[in-house]
Amino acid sequence: MTKREKNFPRMAEVAKLAGVTVMTVSRALRSPAKVAPDTLKRIRAAIDKTGYVPNALAGALSAGGGGKTITALIPTVQHAIFADTITGLSAALRPEGYHLVLGETGYLSEEEDALVAAFLSRRPEGFLLTGVTRSPRTRDLLKRVGVPVVETWELTNTPIDMVVGYSNEKAAHEMTVWLAGRGYKRIAFVSGPSRTNERARRREIGYRRALKEQGLPVLKIFTIGAPAAPQVEDGAAILPEVLAEKPDAIFFTSDIYAVGAIQEARRRGIAVPKELGIAGFHDLAIATVIEPKLTTVHVPGREIGYIAGRNILARIRGEPAPQLSAIPFSIVARDSTK
Amino acid sequence: MTKREKNFPRMAEVAKLAGVTVMTVSRALRSPAKVAPDTLKRIRAAIDKTGYVPNALAGALSAGGGGKTITALIPTVQHAIFADTITGLSAALRPEGYHLVLGETGYLSEEEDALVAAFLSRRPEGFLLTGVTRSPRTRDLLKRVGVPVVETWELTNTPIDMVVGYSNEKAAHEMTVWLAGRGYKRIAFVSGPSRTNERARRREIGYRRALKEQGLPVLKIFTIGAPAAPQVEDGAAILPEVLAEKPDAIFFTSDIYAVGAIQEARRRGIAVPKELGIAGFHDLAIATVIEPKLTTVHVPGREIGYIAGRNILARIRGEPAPQLSAIPFSIVARDSTK
DNA sequence: TGGGCTTATGTTATCGGTAACATAACTGAG
DNA sequence: CTCAGTTATGTTACCGATAACATAAGCCCA
Numbered sequence: 001m002t003k004r005e006k007n008f009p010r011m012a013e014v015a016k017l018a019g020v021t022v023m024t025v026s027r028a029l030r031s032p033a034k035v036a037p038d039t040l041k042r043i044r045a046a047i048d049k050t051g052y053v054p055n056a057l058a059g060a061l062s063a064g065g066g067g068k069t070i071t072a073l074i075p076t077v078q079h080a081i082f083a084d085t086i087t088g089l090s091a092a093l094r095p096e097g098y099h100l101v102l103g104e105t106g107y108l109s110e111e112e113d114a115l116v117a118a119f120l121s122r123r124p125e126g127f128l129l130t131g132v133t134r135s136p137r138t139r140d141l142l143k144r145v146g147v148p149v150v151e152t153w154e155l156t157n158t159p160i161d162m163v164v165g166y167s168n169e170k171a172a173h174e175m176t177v178w179l180a181g182r183g184y185k186r187i188a189f190v191s192g193p194s195r196t197n198e199r200a201r202r203r204e205i206g207y208r209r210a211l212k213e214q215g216l217p218v219l220k221i222f223t224i225g226a227p228a229a230p231q232v233e234d235g236a237a238i239l240p241e242v243l244a245e246k247p248d249a250i251f252f253t254s255d256i257y258a259v260g261a262i263q264e265a266r267r268r269g270i271a272v273p274k275e276l277g278i279a280g281f282h283d284l285a286i287a288t289v290i291e292p293k294l295t296t297v298h299v300p301g302r303e304i305g306y307i308a309g310r311n312i313l314a315r316i317r318g319e320p321a322p323q324l325s326a327i328p329f330s331i332v333a334r335d336s337t338k
Numbered sequence: 339m340t341k342r343e344k345n346f347p348r349m350a351e352v353a354k355l356a357g358v359t360v361m362t363v364s365r366a367l368r369s370p371a372k373v374a375p376d377t378l379k380r381i382r383a384a385i386d387k388t389g390y391v392p393n394a395l396a397g398a399l400s401a402g403g404g405g406k407t408i409t410a411l412i413p414t415v416q417h418a419i420f421a422d423t424i425t426g427l428s429a430a431l432r433p434e435g436y437h438l439v440l441g442e443t444g445y446l447s448e449e450e451d452a453l454v455a456a457f458l459s460r461r462p463e464g465f466l467l468t469g470v471t472r473s474p475r476t477r478d479l480l481k482r483v484g485v486p487v488v489e490t491w492e493l494t495n496t497p498i499d500m501v502v503g504y505s506n507e508k509a510a511h512e513m514t515v516w517l518a519g520r521g522y523k524r525i526a527f528v529s530g531p532s533r534t535n536e537r538a539r540r541r542e543i544g545y546r547r548a549l550k551e552q553g554l555p556v557l558k559i560f561t562i563g564a565p566a567a568p569q570v571e572d573g574a575a576i577l578p579e580v581l582a583e584k585p586d587a588i589f590f591t592s593d594i595y596a597v598g599a600i601q602e603a604r605r606r607g608i609a610v611p612k613e614l615g616i617a618g619f620h621d622l623a624i625a626t627v628i629e630p631k632l633t634t635v636h637v638p639g640r641e642i643g644y645i646a647g648r649n650i651l652a653r654i655r656g657e658p659a660p661q662l663s664a665i666p667f668s669i670v671a672r673d674s675t676k
Numbered sequence: 677t678g679g680g681c682t683t684a685t686g687t688t689a690t691c692g693g694t695a696a697c698a699t700a701a702c703t704g705a706g
Numbered sequence: 707c708t709c710a711g712t713t714a715t716g717t718t719a720c721c722g723a724t725a726a727c728a729t730a731a732g733c734c735c736a
Contacts (some may be wrong), residue, residue: 007484008461012690026694037712051482056459057395057405058692067395067460069439070543077421086415090442099457101407102440104428119437121394122405123346144389146345212708232623259627289597289624315709348722359686364724374684396722399691687728688719698717706708 009050017046029054066125066147069099070312073115074130075197076230080284082130084301085152085308089128091308098125105130107196107227113138120145126312128305132156132163133198148315150308154199155326162315164308164325168199171297171329172206172251175279178331179249180214184277187211188219190238190261192254193249196227200253203281204271205334207251219245223259235260239268249277249337255284255296262290262336277337292335300327347388355384359370367392404463404485405485407437408650411453413467413535416567418622420468421644422639423490427466430647436463443468445534445565451476458483464650466643470494470501471536486653488646492537493664499563500653502646502663506537509635509667510544510589513617516669517587518552522615525549526585527555528576528599530592538591541619545589557583561613562595573598577606587615587675593622600628600674614674630673638665 015022020039028035028043046052060067072089074082090100101124103115112129116138119127126148127253140158142149149161156163178189189207192200204221211218212316222242224234236259242250242261252258258280265272272278272292280287283298307325314321353360358377366373366381375379384390396406408431412420415423428438439462442455454476455467464486470493480487480498487499494501517525527545530538540561549556560580575593580588580599590596594619603610610616610630618625621636645663652659 007482022693023717024715027715030694034714039714044686051479053455053458053479053483055399055461055692057399057461058721059694061393061395061399061696061723062692064694077415077424078418080418083415083421086440087442090440097456099460100440102424102428104425104436113645115724117391118435120391122407123393123395131470141389142392144345145391232627256623263627285594286624286627289570289601289627291629305489350722360723362685365685368724372684377684393722396691397724399693400722400724402724597696619699678736682731682733684731686728686731690725693721695709695720696718699715701712701714703710705710705711 008055009052009054010214011054013050014043014046015051015106017049021073022127026321060123066123067099068097068144069101069122069124070126070128070309071101071103071119071122071124072128073103073105073112073119074128076104076229077102081164081282081299082260085128085130085305087307088305090305092306092313096313098313103328107193108136109133109196116141120147121269125316127237128152128308128312129160131167131317132159148306148312150311152304152308154202156323157324159323162308162311162321162323162325164304164311164327164331166203166299167206169206169282171299172203172253173210174329175251175281175297175331176207176210176307177214179251179277179279179335180210180216181336182277184249184337186245186247186249187216188242188245188250190222190235190242190250190252190257191223192230192257193225193227194223203253219247226237230254230256232263233284236264239264243270247276249279251279251281253281255280255282255287255294258294258296258336259286262292262294267301273336273338281338283332287332287334290336295334295337296332298330300329303327346393347668348511349389349390349392351388352381352384352390355387356380360442396459403595404461405437406435407439407460407462408464408466408647409439409441409457409460409462411441411443411450411457412466414442415440415566419620419637419639423466423468423643426640426643426645427647428643430651432652436651438616438658445531447471447473447534450627454479458485464488466490466646466650467498469536470497470503485549486650486659488649490642490646492540493662495662497661498661500646500661500663502642502649502651502665504637504665504667505544506540507544507547509539509619509637510591511548512544513589513619513635513669514545514548515552516671517589517615517617517675518554520587520615522587523554524557524583524585524587525554526580526583526588527559528588528595529559529561529572530589530595531565532561532565541591557585568592568594570594570598570601574602578632581608585614587617589617589619593618593625593632596632596634596674597624597628600630600632603639611674611676617675621670625670625672628674633672633675634670636668638667638672641665 010021015025022026132151151163153165194200239261280296283296287294311321349360353363470489491503532538533666577599618634621634625632649659
């Protein structure tokens with residue numbers, strides 16, 4: 001790649017073909033009303049002929065703005081809830097002509113730091129980040145440059161800029177209380193990799209608080225290790241250990257684990273929900289495919305993405321946008337609990 | 339956004355702070371070996387102090403290249419197979435410092451045309467496209483600009499540039515033959531929205547060819563209408579109509595439909611696979627969650643993305659890359675067929 | 677000790693556009 | 707008929723960086 005773009009025609013070529021200067025072509029593209037109809041026609045024809053596509057990089061540089069892109073950093077698209085978020089965001093962005101640049105952090109905080117810096121160099125006009133816990137360095141950087149930032153999937157009173165999400169603690173609390181209300185006494189909790197996943201951590205806090213309030217025993221808490229997208233097998237593998245605690249219900253921080261556990265319970269001849277209640281989190285598609293259908297917490301992945309997108313766009317336009325948007329979750333009672 | 343970027347510090351500020359010209363800063367960043375160790379230290383300090391992040395837009399413009407981005411256009415991230423492709427692509431790109439710009443076409447060809455043009459303005463260095471059928475306008479445009487393009491999820495002898503995928507026709511053919519081999523005589527076929535989904539179309543062709551070869555009757559072919567990501571309910575809803583054809587097996591173009599059908603069959607008291615065999619396509623996670631576990635065609639979503647990424651990068655570097663990469667699929671026999 | 681070579685840094689032009697101002701041609705009212 | 711106001715287009719400077727070339731020290735060996 002030396003000093004000239006591949007085969008992209010430039011505005012200058014269009015201009016020459018139409019017998020005008022580049023400025024007139026530029027105007028024809030961004031404010032056609034200011035160009036004589038006849039000239040406009042010639043320019044349009046020239047654009048067609050050359051297959052000209054404006055260079056947004058150059059345009060943005062000159063206009064002094066960003067490139068009409070929003071950057072989203074999520075742990076992985078493999079997880080349906082984040083895919084939902086992306087779809088929601090994408091839906092918010094499209095009508096305004098904004099593009100989505102996607103980065104996967106693999107649940108790794110260092111990776112997020114690296115990606116923020118790297119993506120910043122592309123001068124996005126906004127950021128969607130997952131979670132609310134991050135390195136001070138990244139916080140500072142983002143604050144300093146003053147780009148609209150939405151943190152998602154959790155709430156906090158001290159966002160970098162804005163938050164869109166729900167309280168994972170409250171959600172887990174609510175589910176635990178609900179389970180207690182169904183008569184379960186020994187409710188176990190199986191967490192995702194809490195070291196790298198703050199959402200899992202908050203859920204554990206909510207679970208503990210609920211047990212204390214209800215006067216129920218806190219059983220040994222199990223944590224699934226791998227900092228990656230959850231796998232059904234993980235849930236199956238951990239079930240035996242959890243059973244050693246003699247729980248009458250198990251609350252998993254992900255439907256995926258819960259499904260694995262149900263399958264494993266079936267293999268072991270344990271009746272769900274008769275002998276053992278099982279609850280998940282997220283309300284994924286598999287929750288209604290597994291038999292018995294899974295009791296879980298429905299979380300609004302798509303709305304989070306959409307609202308986040310709307311808020312970022314509002315900020316860009318200089319309109320007011322809420323610092324905190326709480327999106328409601330809900331308990332979905334199905335057949336895996338009594 | 340007037341004439342100056344928000345709060346992003348510029349190289350000039352770093353330069354002043356370090357007591358050098360911008361050129362020296364630029365060098366410190368891209369070829370530090372050419373800068374005196376002492377100067378380098380001062381520059382690094384200045385960068386830290388200012389929180390400077392290079393403006394890749396300007397850099398790319400000047401260097402005459404693209405912005406180290408690859409654009410991927412997929413129907414939707416909602417569908418796990420495309421999420422897989424994205425993950426694979428992302429994995430290939432990351433080590434080389436390339437960024438991924440994502441567009442969702444919603445299975446709409448016109449949307450794809452619009453997105454290709456829009457994304458082209460960002461001067462990506464490569465494109466990943468889904469499928470091999472597209473408007474001549476888009477084909478021409480992409481050919482003309484000479485950007486590396488990989489078309490995916492199908493094969494063709496006349497790609498715009500490169501293809502990475504497998505033959506959907508062959509895959510469906512193989513599954514149909516396999517079903518015939520298990521003794522099924524009246525094999526029905528339920529297609530996804532074939533008007534907007536060429537993959538579904540090709541699978542139908544494979545299915546028909548197999549039946550003809552096996553001397554089996556072609557039953558009425560059912561097509562699920564909505565041009566969107568498949569839903570479990572669609573499969574359940576269509577089952578009664580399909581049953582009117584008295585099939586002894588049904589081959590769905592997606593696991594998602596197949597799962598819905600299995601659930602509906604259970605509701606109706608039809609024994610799967612005893613009275614009715616059911617097969618899907620894609621080998622999604624739900625295929626092993628549903629009971630009986632689903633017989634399906636395993637397709638290599640992640641590999642497709644990864645290989646596509648590798649090929650694009652090879653092209654960018656001027657290395658040879660295969661015009662056609664066939665990635666193997668496989669039949670996965672489980673319990674939903676006899 | 678001086679000219680050739682290396683090393684470190686600066687200068688100038690340029691990437692492909694757009695903002696702001698300048699100018700030329702045309703319009704219409706007094 | 708003239709001059710102000712409009713409309714259509716051109717000129718110049720600049721966005722933030724990098725390539726290519728230029729220059730100034732420092733170094734070495736004959």
